[in-house]
Amino acid sequence: MVLVIVIAVLGLAYLTFRYGRGRALARPAGMPDRYHSLPGYYGYYAMLWAVVPPVLILIGWLILEPSLLRGMIEQQLLGQMTVDSAHISLVMDDVRRLAMGETVLRDYGPGIREVAADYNQLRYLAFACVVAIMAAAAAAGFIFARSRIVPKFRARNTVERVVMAAMLFSACIAILTTAGIVLSLLFEAILFFNKYPFFDFLFGTTWSPQAALRADQAGSGEGTFGAIPLLAGTAMISLIAMIVAVPIGLMAAIYLAEYASPRMRSTAKPILEVLAGIPTVVYGFFAAITVAPLFSNLGSWVDIPTSPDSAIAAGVVMGIMIIPFISSLSDDVINAVPQSMRDGSYALGATQSETIRKVLMPAALPGIMGAVLLAASRAIGETMIVVMAAGLVANLTANPFEAVTTVTVQIATLLVGDQEFDSAKTLSVFALGLLLFIITLILNLIALRIVRKYREQYE
Amino acid sequence: MSEAALNLPTIADVSGSAAGQRRLRRRYAAERRFRLYGLAGIALGIAFLVVMLVNIVSTGWSAFLQTYIQVDVTFSQDLVDPSGANTAEALRQGDYFTLLRDSLKQTFPAVSGRSETRQLYALASVGAEHQLRNMVIADPSLVGTTQKVWLLASDDLDMFWKGYIDRDAPEDQRRVPDSQIALIDQLEARGAITSEFNWDFFSNADSREPEMAGIAAGVVGSFLTLLVTLLLSLPIGVATAIYLEEFAPKNWITDAIEVNINNLAAVPSIIFGLLGLAVFLNFFGLPRSAPLVGGMVLALMTLPTIIIASRAALKSVPPSIREAALGLGASRQQAMLHHVMPLALPGILTGTIIGMAQALGETAPLLMIGMVAFVAEVPDGITSPATALPVQVFMWAGSAEQAYQEKTSAAIMVLLVFLILMNAFAIWLRKKFERRW
Numbered sequence: 102m103v104l105v106i107v108i109a110v111l112g113l114a115y116l117t118f119r120y121g122r123g124r125a126l127a128r129p130a131g132m133p134d135r136y137h138s139l140p141g142y143y144g145y146y147a148m149l150w151a152v153v154p155p156v157l158i159l160i161g162w163l164i165l166e167p168s169l170l171r172g173m174i175e176q177q178l179l180g181q182m183t184v185d186s187a188h189i190s191l192v193m194d195d196v197r198r199l200a201m202g203e204t205v206l207r208d209y210g211p212g213i214r215e216v217a218a219d220y221n222q223l224r225y226l227a228f229a230c231v232v233a234i235m236a237a238a239a240a241a242g243f244i245f246a247r248s249r250i251v252p253k254f255r256a257r258n259t260v261e262r263v264v265m266a267a268m269l270f271s272a273c274i275a276i277l278t279t280a281g282i283v284l285s286l287l288f289e290a291i292l293f294f295n296k297y298p299f300f301d302f303l304f305g306t307t308w309s310p311q312a313a314l315r316a317d318q319a320g321s322g323e324g325t326f327g328a329i330p331l332l333a334g335t336a337m338i339s340l341i342a343m344i345v346a347v348p349i350g351l352m353a354a355i356y357l358a359e360y361a362s363p364r365m366r367s368t369a370k371p372i373l374e375v376l377a378g379i380p381t382v383v384y385g386f387f388a389a390i391t392v393a394p395l396f397s398n399l400g401s402w403v404d405i406p407t408s409p410d411s412a413i414a415a416g417v418v419m420g421i422m423i424i425p426f427i428s429s430l431s432d433d434v435i436n437a438v439p440q441s442m443r444d445g446s447y448a449l450g451a452t453q454s455e456t457i458r459k460v461l462m463p464a465a466l467p468g469i470m471g472a473v474l475l476a477a478s479r480a481i482g483e484t485m486i487v488v489m490a491a492g493l494v495a496n497l498t499a500n501p502f503e504a505v506t507t508v509t510v511q512i513a514t515l516l517v518g519d520q521e522f523d524s525a526k527t528l529s530v531f532a533l534g535l536l537l538f539i540i541t542l543i544l545n546l547i548a549l550r551i552v553r554k555y556r557e558q559y560e
Numbered sequence: 561m562s563e564a565a566l567n568l569p570t571i572a573d574v575s576g577s578a579a580g581q582r583r584l585r586r587r588y589a590a591e592r593r594f595r596l597y598g599l600a601g602i603a604l605g606i607a608f609l610v611v612m613l614v615n616i617v618s619t620g621w622s623a624f625l626q627t628y629i630q631v632d633v634t635f636s637q638d639l640v641d642p643s644g645a646n647t648a649e650a651l652r653q654g655d656y657f658t659l660l661r662d663s664l665k666q667t668f669p670a671v672s673g674r675s676e677t678r679q680l681y682a683l684a685s686v687g688a689e690h691q692l693r694n695m696v697i698a699d700p701s702l703v704g705t706t707q708k709v710w711l712l713a714s715d716d717l718d719m720f721w722k723g724y725i726d727r728d729a730p731e732d733q734r735r736v737p738d739s740q741i742a743l744i745d746q747l748e749a750r751g752a753i754t755s756e757f758n759w760d761f762f763s764n765a766d767s768r769e770p771e772m773a774g775i776a777a778g779v780v781g782s783f784l785t786l787l788v789t790l791l792l793s794l795p796i797g798v799a800t801a802i803y804l805e806e807f808a809p810k811n812w813i814t815d816a817i818e819v820n821i822n823n824l825a826a827v828p829s830i831i832f833g834l835l836g837l838a839v840f841l842n843f844f845g846l847p848r849s850a851p852l853v854g855g856m857v858l859a860l861m862t863l864p865t866i867i868i869a870s871r872a873a874l875k876s877v878p879p880s881i882r883e884a885a886l887g888l889g890a891s892r893q894q895a896m897l898h899h900v901m902p903l904a905l906p907g908i909l910t911g912t913i914i915g916m917a918q919a920l921g922e923t924a925p926l927l928m929i930g931m932v933a934f935v936a937e938v939p940d941g942i943t944s945p946a947t948a949l950p951v952q953v954f955m956w957a958g959s960a961e962q963a964y965q966e967k968t969s970a971a972i973m974v975l976l977v978f979l980i981l982m983n984a985f986a987i988w989l990r991k992k993f994e995r996r997w
Contacts, residue, residue, distance in 0.1 A: 103941075103942075103943075163844075164844060166845075167844070167845035168845075197845075257891065261891060261893045264893060265803075265807065265893075267799060268799045268800070268802060268803035268807065269803060271795070271796045271797075271799035271800045271803065272799070272800040272803045272804060272808070272817050273817065274796055274800070274860075274863065275800065275817055275820040275821045275824060275863065275864075275867075276816060276817060276820050278820075278824060278835070278860050278863075279820045279823065279824060281835055281839050282827070282831060282832075282834075282835045285834065285835055285838035285839055285843075286831075286834065286835075286838070288838075289838060348601070349601045349604050349605060350601070350605075351601070352597045352598045352600065352601030352602075353598065353601035353602045353604075353605055354601075355598050355601075356595070356598025356599060356601060356602055357598075357602070359598075360595055360598055369602050369606070372605075372606055372609065373602065373605045373606065373609075375609060376605065376608070376609055378917065378918075378921075378979060378983065379612075379921070379976070379979075380920075380921025380922070380923065380950050380953075380975060380979070381921070381923065381924075382921070382923045382950045382951075382953050382954050382957075382972075383612075383616070383921075383953070383972050383975070383976070384612075385954070385957070386616075386953065386957045386968055386969075386972065387612050387615065387616070389957065390619075390957075390965065391615050421605075421608045421612075424605050424608075425605070428601075428605070452587055452588070452590075452591045453591060453594075454590060454591045454593075454594035454595070455587070455590075455591075457594070458594075475826065478826060478828075479826070479828075481828070482827070482828020482829070482830065482831070483828070484828070484829065484830045484923075484924035484927075485923050485924055485954065488924075488954075489954070489957060489958070509828070509830055509924070512830055512834070512928075513830065513924060513927055513928070516837070516927075516928055530834070531834065531838070534830070534831055534834045537828060537830075537831065538827065538828075538831050541826065541827065541828055541831075542823065542827075545822075545823055545826040545827075546823070549822055549823075
């Protein structure tokens, strides 16, 4: 179905383009004027009028279809069956699944099959209408465009205006995405804070989404959502990662920028960057299968409480992942320090390492700080390594050999499988997402600012 | 003023005196140490990479082999085709479960006792039943004959044969009991056990039985997802880059777009997953677990990469090209699309491929939109339930059975091969079309 529509639209586009172009090329007798634009632009003009309106109609329909049909079917459901309006959305989802030919878990009796059949019928009917409207729009647009194709008409200007609008729209997708993230997170998070007090979330020290610990809570049995243990776990794992990554990455960057021969630089730098290209799920597997047992043995050897999913295993592997971020960003920063500063230092008799430590590092420090902050934000938002190698149970501890959980682990594990959007458990995920977004956003903004300021300083 | 009056050290003081020499030696030693730290940093980074890759290859290569056992199978009419219709439909209904068990018994007539017999049955995989069924349907003349057939071995036998299970471990600590080891030794003595290249791993979808599980569903799912990602992110990304680089007026909207793009590049991937869940699934009602939604989410994620790379590529085209076109009377869009864009295309494509490679390895946002479901069939469209290769890795990594561990490593190897190919293509593209102006 989709394929047929795509092919039809492409075919229509091609035919109308050929027609418009042909018309401009033909220059019928009795029309002495030259066409204003190149023939192709008349082709594009005809194509735009014939293709864009129906495609917009189709997109509009695809967006509106679920809610329109839903309204109609819901009336029928409420009339036919004993469905209370609170569960109507769940039932609707199942109706849709039945209509698509999927199986549903709950049993509603035979009535629902009829509703599903009606739903299907309505869908097909509506779709046929939409296709008819699309065809009419295409025809109308084409006839209009045809009447405009005369020598005086400035087709290029019109087409270029449309292209410009399309480019502006593309550029605005970045803004739309950010707005979508903020709005969807905010919206669901506000629903969550209606069920659960904001300050208990931010400053609570117990995270147990399953258990009912507080009987006085609205809708008891919903669990306790105190984010502090998650934030502490995130901070601990990120800190371990930074302790691993910053010295290694920074020393590697210094060596590559200041000591390495061009040949060594051109081999070692790409190899280090391979570390950044490896999917995080691979690091997660490596952490869970190979590194975690290592630290577990080490922990029991020095006799401190350990857990198979220790924070340190996840942290160290995450550190390895982050090395190339630190090294390549710092490398750029060090290279940006003007040669004259090095020359000045050498002229005073400093050795190379003294120059690096006493002259280059202070000069490059802001840039390196920016790199470290960017890497930290990457560590905080990293999901797969911690999902696979860190624990699931919130645990407020300072021992890195024990299991801790992180914000991202909870987001990933609470949403997979369970999809009822009225429980505090599911909604809490969006509150966590908002928290994560804000934290990483602040880190990124500071880091980008520092890096930009630093760059301007030496340009 | 003379030097002596200032009390500055003379050259002789610094390098000639014993104290000066010592100081110099110390400074040179510090220099060497510092250099060594730098080298150690690089060496550690590379060592981590090598250890990880070696670790994965060493645990994963064996998944490309699969153990088979040779069994005498009598395709008796009573079991395979009791109705005697000899049609594919009738043959499909045959009792292959009993056929498999009878064949194993026939091959090892000496086995007796309840638990020993159960161990015997456990040698072959459930997949062997399907194998027998497919054999008969493909060649109905087999009915009534006795054949030596290589059957798919169970995962425990497979693990044992590949050496993952220690024969000398106490019996209660290994998954293969003594009686089964005795049977395996008999098979080995007869030459009736072998390892062959595991084609099923590439052609099967996921399965609850590790010996039958394959990556086909994940590979196809990843391909469909990336296709959607590419179709969305390449045109939008390039259009954005051209607009910002060439046409955008200097105003607050342009500034806002630029700030947004830089920020989006650093937003955690799981947040994009939440966006997909809240907007694409809940608001627009698009299907769960579908490559369509996965592709849309990944497209939003890769957009910043493509935009930044495309802008760099456009910027590197010298202004003289643009000016020459404008001078000959081209409009600004004509100059851009006909002259600058083609020259920037290799750079744009390189950035796009690198963005696609990132998208291929991405797992977390796909978990959020339900692409983590168990998918036993290869997806046939962008709206059917699917999984992706990295998600398949994640699901297998979480399986308790040891046999999935080698599958996980093998799937990672396949994933890395795809990534290497994509990046190599990007590097080749850059090398081939790189121009110095």
